[in-house]
Structure formats: structure tokens, C-alpha cells
Amino acid sequence: MKNQHLKTWFQQLTPNQIHRAWVRPITDGLGCLMLVLFTGCATSQRLATEGRGGAPLIAVMAAYGPEIAAHETIFLGTNQPVRVTTINGVVFKQVRFEGHDLLLFPSGVSMVNAAMTTQLALERFPISHVLFAGIAGGINPAHQIGDVVIPEKWFHHSEAVYLNPKPDASGYVLPSYFTPPYENFGFMFPDHVSAVRAGLKEPAKQAHFGADPELLAAARRAVPTVPPLVYSGRRAEVAVGGNGIAGPVFMDNREYRQWAFRVWQAECLDMESTAIAQVCWANRKPFLIVRSLSDLAGGQEGVNAADTTEGPVSGHATIVLREVIRQLP
Numbered sequence: 001m002k003n004q005h006l007k008t009w010f011q012q013l014t015p016n017q018i019h020r021a022w023v024r025p026i027t028d029g030l031g032c033l034m035l036v037l038f039t040g041c042a043t044s045q046r047l048a049t050e051g052r053g054g055a056p057l058i059a060v061m062a063a064y065g066p067e068i069a070a071h072e073t074i075f076l077g078t079n080q081p082v083r084v085t086t087i088n089g090v091v092f093k094q095v096r097f098e099g100h101d102l103l104l105f106p107s108g109v110s111m112v113n114a115a116m117t118t119q120l121a122l123e124r125f126p127i128s129h130v131l132f133a134g135i136a137g138g139i140n141p142a143h144q145i146g147d148v149v150i151p152e153k154w155f156h157h158s159e160a161v162y163l164n165p166k167p168d169a170s171g172y173v174l175p176s177y178f179t180p181p182y183e184n185f186g187f188m189f190p191d192h193v194s195a196v197r198a199g200l201k202e203p204a205k206q207a208h209f210g211a212d213p214e215l216l217a218a219a220r221r222a223v224p225t226v227p228p229l230v231y232s233g234r235r236a237e238v239a240v241g242g243n244g245i246a247g248p249v250f251m252d253n254r255e256y257r258q259w260a261f262r263v264w265q266a267e268c269l270d271m272e273s274t275a276i277a278q279v280c281w282a283n284r285k286p287f288l289i290v291r292s293l294s295d296l297a298g299g300q301e302g303v304n305a306a307d308t309t310e311g312p313v314s315g316h317a318t319i320v321l322r323e324v325i326r327q328l329p
Contacts, residue, residue: 055101055126056101056126056127056128057094057101057102057103057125057126057127057128058100058101058102058103058127058128058129058131058325058328059102059103059105059118059121059122059125059127059129059130059131060075060102060103060104060105060131060132060133060321060325061104061105061106061107061114061117061118061130061131061132061133061276062104062106062107062132062133062134062314062318063106063107063108063109063114063134063271063272064106064108064109066135066310066311066314067133067134067135067314067317067318068104068106069311069314070133070314070315070317070318071104071133071318072093072104073315073318074315074318074319074322075095075097075102075104075318075322076093076095076097076104079095081093081094081095081104082094082095082096082101085124087120087124088120090105090106090108090117090120091105091106092104092105092121092124092125093105097325098325098326100325100328102325103121103125103127105117105121107132107272107276108272109271109272110248110271110272111246111247111248111271111272111274111275112248112275113272114271114272114273114275114276115275115276115278115279118130118275118276118279118280119279119283122279122283122285127285128285128286129212129215129285129286129287129288129328130276130280130285130286130287130288131215131287131288131289131290131321131324131325132272132273132276132287132288132289132290133289133290133291133292133314133317133318133320133321134270134272134290134291134292134314134317135270135291135292135293135294135306135309135310135313135314135317136149136244136268136269136270136273136291136292136293136294137251137252137257137268137269137270137293137294137295137296137297137298137306138267138268138293138295138296138297138299139245139257139260139261139264139266139267139268139269139297140242140261140265140266140267140268141261141299143237143239143267143268143293144234144236144293145231145232145293145294145295145296145305145309145313146229146230146231146232146234146236146292146293146309146312146313146316147236147237147238147239147292147293148229148236148237148238148239148290148291148292148293148316148317148320149238149239149240149242149244149267149268149290149291149292149293150211150216150219150238150239150240150241150288150289150290150291150320151211151241151242151243151244151266151267151268151273151289151291152210152211152216152240152241152242152243153208153209153210153211153242153243153244154208154209154210154211154243154244154245154246154273154274154277154289155207155208155243155244155245155246155264155266155274156190156192156193156245156246156247156274157190157245157246157247157260157264157266157269158190158247158248158249159190159191159192159193159247160188160189160190160191161174161175161178161180161188161189161191162187162188162189163175163187163189164187165187172184172187172189174189178191181207182263182264183259183262183263185255185256185259190263192205192206192207193205193206193278194206195278195281195282196282197281197282197283197284198284206278206281208243209274209277209278209280209281210277210281211277211287211288211289212286212287212288214286215286215287215288215324216240216241216288218288218324218327218328219240219288219290219320219324219327220240221327222320222323222324222326222327223238223240223323225323225326225327226238226319226320226323227319229316229319229320231309231312231313231316236292236316238320239267242265242266242267243264243265243266243267244266244267244268244269244270244273244274244289244291245260245264245266245268245269245274246269246270246271246272246273246274246275247269247271247274248271249271250271251269251297251298252295252297252298252304253297253298254298254299255298256297256298257269257296257297257298257299267291268291268293268297269297270291273289273291276289277289288324290317290320290321290324291317292313292314292316292317292320293313294306294309294310294313294314295309
């Protein structure tokens with residue numbers, strides 16, 4: 001009975017009454033909703049770009065404590081940052097250094113953290129270049145602790161397929177899709193990484209990610225200007241070029257070190273660089289990574305020296321990076 005009365009009442013309404021009673025409130029509500037969504041997006045965008053001031057920033061990254069301390073000593077000193085922004089727990093410090101606007105921030109330790117913070121910075125700040133300075137393990141036996149290397153190409157050494165041995169011990173059981181591009185280390189078969197960016201229709205295998213040629217040229221110009229870097233009574237060497245490798249592994253194994261040098265002719269090994277390089281490649285941002293050698297990645301006798309060398313050797317990398325920045329326009 002109630003439904004019948006409601007039906008009769010509705011049939012008696014004029015089109016104008018229906019518009020005022022139902023259509024207008026709905027459309028007005030949608031308009032308010034769209035306004036909230038639009039202004040919300042605009043507010044979010046303003047927050048994302050707040051403090052840019054239109055000037056591009058040079059990202060200067062480090063992974064953890066000793067590296068961060070070296071950066072702040074050289075690039076900030078006793079001065080206060082121009083601006084400090086915290087996003088998702090990551091502290092970004094904008095610094096004015098010898099005519100350059102720098103953005104100091106930690107990558108965090110290891111590959112996932114480094115990739116995440118690099119992408120976060122590129123999305124939130126007007127970054128023109130990405131620079132990193134920190135420590136690494138030496139792979140090339142020609143280098144010693146304290147030396148500084150600036151690789152031209154960065155490879156993933158832990159992107160791999162782990163395989164079972166064949167029953168007759170004649171090798172390993174390879175999946176049909178996989179053709180090993182490198183010599184294996186036991187059951188570990190390194191592979192190229194699949195990556196995509198604008199202009200590619202689908203992910204493609206990438207063997208490595210290359211540092212920016214202009215930044216490499218600046219690094220080569222900077223080498224003669226680097227002041228003497230001395231560790232344990234020996235003057236450290238600075239080399240530009242060659243290959244670097246990275247993966248989520250603190251590597252301290254002599255046999256792996258020898259194999260890694262044989263496979264990639266790597267100068268050094270660390271836990272962040274190739275992740276940063278890949279994010280920069282995906283975003284088409286020029287990058288350069290400076291690494292000072294805190295240890296020999298297992299090539300030493302006894303305990304790894306990184307715990308005692310990380311402080312002074314971090315300073316070597318940052319000093320070299322300072323000289324590179326001085327070569328930039």
C-alpha cells in the first residue's frame with residue numbers, strides 16, 4: 001500500500017519538481033565532489049612542488065651514516081640547509097654550494113631502498129642530475145683500499161637464475177627460456193635485467209646502465225684537481241671508466257670476487273649503484289657514481305676492514321665528487 005501511494009505521488013510531480021528534488025542535488029553533489037577531487041589533486045601537486053623555486057637541483061646521494069656525514073661536512077659544513085623536506089621518512093636537504101643548488105638525501109642501504117628513494121626524489125623535486133658518492137668493495141686486484149673509482153657502466157651481479165645440477169653431474173638443468181649470457185658461479189647463473197621506459201613498447205633485457213658521458217668528462221677533468229688522498233700512508237689513486245657491479249649482498253668471498261672480475265672486469269662492487277643507475281635510465285636522468293674502496297670484498301686475509309675504513313674512505317669519495325661538481329657549469 002505504501003509503495004502504491006509513493007508511485008501515485010511520484011506520477012503527479014512535474015518535470016521541474018523532479019529536477020529540483022533529485023537531479024539538481026545529484027549534479028550539485030557531483031560538482032562538489034569534482035571540486036574536492038580537483039582541489040585535492042591541486043593541493044597534492046602544490047605540496048609535491050613546494051620549495052622548487054623554479055631552479056633545478058643536483059641530487060647528491062649517499063647510502064648510510066659515514067657517507068652521509070662526509071657529504072654534510074663538505075657540502076654543508078656549519079651552514080644551515082636552505083630548506084629541509086621530509087617525505088615518507090626520507091630527509092631531503094637543499095643546499096647552496098659554490099653556485100650550485102644541491103639536494104642531499106640518503107638512498108638507504110641496498111637495492112630496493114636505493115631505487116625507491118631515487119624515484120621518490122625524481123618525482124618530487126626538479127632534479128637535473130643524479131650524483132652519488134660512497135664506499136664499495138674493490139674487485140679489480142689492481143686497486144687498494146682508499147682508491148676511488150668512477151665506473152662508466154653498471155651491471156646487476158645478483159640478477160640470476162639458481163639451478164639444480166644434472167643427475168649425472170655434467171652441468172645444470174637449464175629452463176627452456178634461459179640462455180646464460182655469462183659464466184656461472186656454481187648453481188648461480190647471472191642474467192640481464194628486464195627494464196622499460198618511455199619509448200619502449202615492452203620491457204627489454206638490459207645488460208648494463210651507462211653513466212652520463214658529460215658527467216664522465218667532468219670527472220676526467222676533475223681528477224687532476226683532486227687534493228692528495230692518503231690512507232694508511234699511501235696516496236690513493238682516482239680512476240674514471242670501467243665497470244661496476246651491484247646487488248643486495250655484502251660480498252666478502254675471495255672466489256666470488258675472482259669470478260666477478262673475470263666475468264665483468266669490475267672495478268668495484270656495492271649494494272646500491274646499479275639500482276640508482278636503472279632508475280635514472282628509466283627516467284632519462286644523467287647520473288654519475290663515485291665509489292671509494294673501503295675493503296677488498298673478500299680478497300683480504302682475515303676480517304674485512306670495512307668497519308674501520310668506512311669513515312675516512314667515505315671522505316675520499318666525497319672529496320672527488322666535490323671536484324666533479326666544481327667542473328659543472
